[in-house]
Amino acid sequence: MDAPxxxxxxxxxxxxxxxxxxxxxxxxxxxxxxxxxKTVIASGAIIRGDLRRTGPGHAVVISLGRYxxxxxxxxxxxxxxxxxxxxxxxxxxxxxxxxxxxxxIVEAATIGNHVEIGKNCIIGKFTIIKDCAKIADNTVIxxxxxxxxxxxxxxxxxxxxxxxxxxxxxxxEAHTKGxxxxxxxxxxxx
Amino acid sequence: xxxxxxxxxxxxxxxxxxxxxxxxxSSDSFHPLHNLFFCEExxxxxxxxxxxxxxxxxxxxxxxxxVPSASVRAEKNRCARNCFLCPNCRNTLSVVPSDPPNDGYxxxxxxxxxxxxxxxxxxxxxxxxxxxxxxxxxxxKPTGLAAQLxxxxxxxxxxxxxxxxxxxxxxxxxxxxxxxxxxxxSSHHHSNPITAAASSAxxxxxxxxxxxxxxxxxxSGRDKSSHKADIPDYKARMEVGAAAGMGAGGGEADLEFMxxxxxxxxxxxVEQRWVNSWVSSxxxxxxxxxxxPLQSKKSKRCPSCRHILIKPEQxxxxxxxxxxxxxxxxxxxxxxxxxxARAALETMKRSLNRSAAQSEDQSPAAAALLAGKTYSFxxxxxxxxxxxxxxxxxxxxxxxxxxxxxxGEKAKRPPFQVNLPSAAFxxxxxxxxxxxxxxxxxxxxxxxxxLDGLGRLQKDQxxxxxxxxxxxxxxxxxxxxxxxxxxxxxxxxxxxxxxVSYTYRSDDPDPAEENAMGTPSRHASxxxxxxxxxxxxxxxxxxxxxxxxxxxxxxDM
Ligand SMILES: [Zn+2]
Ligand SMILES: [Zn+2]
Ligand SMILES: [Zn+2]
Ligand SMILES: [Zn+2]
Numbered sequence: 001m002d003a004p005x006x007x008x009x010x011x012x013x014x015x016x017x018x019x020x021x022x023x024x025x026x027x028x029x030x031x032x033x034x035x036x037x038k039t040v041i042a043s044g045a046i047i048r049g050d051l052r053r054t055g056p057g058h059a060v061v062i063s064l065g066r067y068x069x070x071x072x073x074x075x076x077x078x079x080x081x082x083x084x085x086x087x088x089x090x091x092x093x094x095x096x097x098x099x100x101x102x103x104x105i106v107e108a109a110t111i112g113n114h115v116e117i118g119k120n121c122i123i124g125k126f127t128i129i130k131d132c133a134k135i136a137d138n139t140v141i142x143x144x145x146x147x148x149x150x151x152x153x154x155x156x157x158x159x160x161x162x163x164x165x166x167x168x169x170x171x172x173e174a175h176t177k178g179x180x181x182x183x184x185x186x187x188x189x190x
Numbered sequence: 191x192x193x194x195x196x197x198x199x200x201x202x203x204x205x206x207x208x209x210x211x212x213x214x215x216s217s218d219s220f221h222p223l224h225n226l227f228f229c230e231e232x233x234x235x236x237x238x239x240x241x242x243x244x245x246x247x248x249x250x251x252x253x254x255x256x257v258p259s260a261s262v263r264a265e266k267n268r269c270a271r272n273c274f275l276c277p278n279c280r281n282t283l284s285v286v287p288s289d290p291p292n293d294g295y296x297x298x299x300x301x302x303x304x305x306x307x308x309x310x311x312x313x314x315x316x317x318x319x320x321x322x323x324x325x326x327x328x329x330x331k332p333t334g335l336a337a338q339l340x341x342x343x344x345x346x347x348x349x350x351x352x353x354x355x356x357x358x359x360x361x362x363x364x365x366x367x368x369x370x371x372x373x374x375x376s377s378h379h380h381s382n383p384i385t386a387a388a389s390s391a392x393x394x395x396x397x398x399x400x401x402x403x404x405x406x407x408x409x410s411g412r413d414k415s416s417h418k419a420d421i422p423d424y425k426a427r428m429e430v431g432a433a434a435g436m437g438a439g440g441g442e443a444d445l446e447f448m449x450x451x452x453x454x455x456x457x458x459x460v461e462q463r464w465v466n467s468w469v470s471s472x473x474x475x476x477x478x479x480x481x482x483p484l485q486s487k488k489s490k491r492c493p494s495c496r497h498i499l500i501k502p503e504q505x506x507x508x509x510x511x512x513x514x515x516x517x518x519x520x521x522x523x524x525x526x527x528x529x530x531a532r533a534a535l536e537t538m539k540r541s542l543n544r545s546a547a548q549s550e551d552q553s554p555a556a557a558a559l560l561a562g563k564t565y566s567f568x569x570x571x572x573x574x575x576x577x578x579x580x581x582x583x584x585x586x587x588x589x590x591x592x593x594x595x596x597x598g599e600k601a602k603r604p605p606f607q608v609n610l611p612s613a614a615f616x617x618x619x620x621x622x623x624x625x626x627x628x629x630x631x632x633x634x635x636x637x638x639x640x641l642d643g644l645g646r647l648q649k650d651q652x653x654x655x656x657x658x659x660x661x662x663x664x665x666x667x668x669x670x671x672x673x674x675x676x677x678x679x680x681x682x683x684x685x686x687x688x689x690v691s692y693t694y695r696s697d698d699p700d701p702a703e704e705n706a707m708g709t710p711s712r713h714a715s716x717x718x719x720x721x722x723x724x725x726x727x728x729x730x731x732x733x734x735x736x737x738x739x740x741x742x743x744x745x746d747m
Contacts, residue, residue, distance in 0.1 A: 003536065140317075142316050143316050144282065148254065148507065149508070157279055157280065157317040166511060166516060167518055168224075171224050
């Protein structure tokens with residue numbers, strides 16, 4: 001059993017649904033961001049909910065599922081493109097049980113469930129990552145890449161390395177749930 | 191490196207005992223639990239090395255189109271839609287029009303799908319900026335590019351040669367598949383008339399290739415030799431050797447090219463040329479875009495009884511399985527930890543006031559294993575079955591290998607002693623409830639309890655009264671402690687083989703249920719219990735013993 005991961009109680013805000021968001025994270029445009037519950041946003045992370053599609057009304061810019069982790073210093077920024085001469089941002093949708101390692105920059109369009117992204121990765125604009133895929137540490141995924149389900153990608157540019165085991169879903173789920181449970185306020189501050 | 195436990199699959203060995211763990215080759219026989227399968231029919235663990243693999247469907251990894259097997263062959267195992275790899279860096283290429291970019295940044299950004307595209311179109315890499323116009327490949331329309339490229343591919347000399355070979359062997363292929371009712375699994379068979387014919391052709395045309403002799407590999411090859419005489423000699427389209435001179439340079443031309451090189455980048459790397467089936471040009475500027483190779487979904491069968499262990503759902507991007515018999519549903523999950531290392535890590539984290547999600551992989555000097563010391567280690571067992579099990583552990587004796595090597599290996603045995611609990615210990619049944627309860631309850635530990643536990647252990651270590659036995663029981667997890675005594679001369683990894691035996695209640699699996707659920711042994715049944723025993727080997731790696739000088743150095747810093 002892995003040891004608890006302690007955080008300073010003063011640093012994190014816990015929501016009703018169990019999301020834990022560091023006060024040292026930059027959450028821009030929070031009204032455009034959805035957190036599914038039991039999701040952790042670590043300190044130094046930047047989430048750009050403010051980069052929304054032009055036009056009136058309310059828009060979800062970034063949605064994250066349950067049991068996600070946005071590691072320290074990550075940047076989550078919605079992808080953009082100029083289409084028919086109009087510049088626009090497009091929403092980013094992330095499923096459940098997705099961990100993004102520290103220092104990674106993500107501009108994906110869609111990330112499925114049970115996806116692991118390593119540390120110091122760059123996930124290019126409009127990337128689509130399917131369920132149970134894994135991106136190794138220090139990988140650069142160029143814009144528009146499709147990462148199929150149960151594939152491990154690594155390198156620069158990120159390329160297919162191998163198929164992941166059939167039990168990946170269970171393993172990732174156990175890991176993300178375990179992480180959330182181990183992520184506890186430091187006892188000294190009780 | 192964190193301590194680890196891997197499981198043994200005896201598939202490659204004649205003896206049921208695993209190889210000594212200090213042999214580098216032994217790592218081939220040990221696997222993480224989640225990579226293993228379990229055959230109920232054989233009551234045995236299976237691994238990716240020994241299972242039989244069958245393709246259950248093809249798809250393009252880029253456009254995710256599921257390609258019917260009928261067209262896979264015609265399209266040469268590559269995507270026939272608009273999916274291409276950059277020949278320079280293997281990134282996926284985009285189709286871009288040649289109208290002037292709105293701003294200099296546009297080619298970098300995915301404006302590709304713009305409708306005001308003007309011909310000619312070309313393929314562009316947004317990673318390394320290679321484009322197909324460099325090699326004079328442009329398109330009038332942004333659609334059907336694969337078909338246009340395949341035309342080039344199909345007229346290449348190697349493709350024509352291959353077609354001719356296929357044509358030549360077609361009659362024998364048909365004859366052999368009709369005569370002997372070939373099952374899909376017979377592809378494993380090394381000797382059939384086609385291989386024999388191909389081999390004799392190869393042996394004649396390529397110097398240094400010896401004739402393939404099926405008799406040396408398979409007993410069943412004998413009767414096949416009669417077929418071989420029926421195959422006439424194959425006449426190549428082009429003489430061997432002539433191919434090298436074809437536009438691919440070779441010899442003088444290559445030499446001339448190399449002499450006038452200005453940058454290394456002008457020469458295509460081996461990796462870039464590797465996928466070509468024939469001799470290819472050395473020049474980077476001759477590289478052609480590649481249609482993306484298809485990938486497949488795979489079914490897996492037990493090598494001995496042929497029962498299906500893995501059967502994926504048809505849909506290419508589904509991560510569900512119709513049948514999934516993985517070892518993790520049968521064998522207890524084992525993890526190992528060193529309490530002293532964990533305590534050291536905790537102290538370090540707190541003293542440095544590390545923030546929470548900080549990396550856990552740095553280990554302080556206090557966490558090291560030192561020669562001449564004794565350490566306690568914890569092994570945690572998690573029961574996946576719906577019934578309680580009794581587990582017994584035994585450290586495997588270093589097996590003297592049959593033959594002369596035995597004595598030498600024995601002398602090199604790592605100089606440490608391991609004490610494991612000798613008595614059997616119980617692990618409670620897995621209950622679905624534990625999964626659905628709130629996670630906090632699942633782990634059942636309050637921080638304070640945890641600290642008490644650590645404190646007690648530290649005390650134990652100080653007072654030199656070490657416990658070997660059960661340390662903790664909660665839910666379907668039991669933790670036992672063992673100890674390892676390192677001699678002063680100890681070096682290398684503390685690695686040993688451990689035999690795990692467990693008794694469980696067996697209910698004869700209902701075949702109907704087996705297909706429906708995939709994990710029949712998880713079902714509690716009302717039948718009278720019958721106890722069964724299952725044993726498997728593991729290798730426990732506690733980590734590397736720190737050389738003494740280095741440790742002193744570390745603590746100084
Ligand atoms: Zn095996
Ligand atoms: Zn495709
Ligand atoms: Zn490229
Ligand atoms: Zn079997």
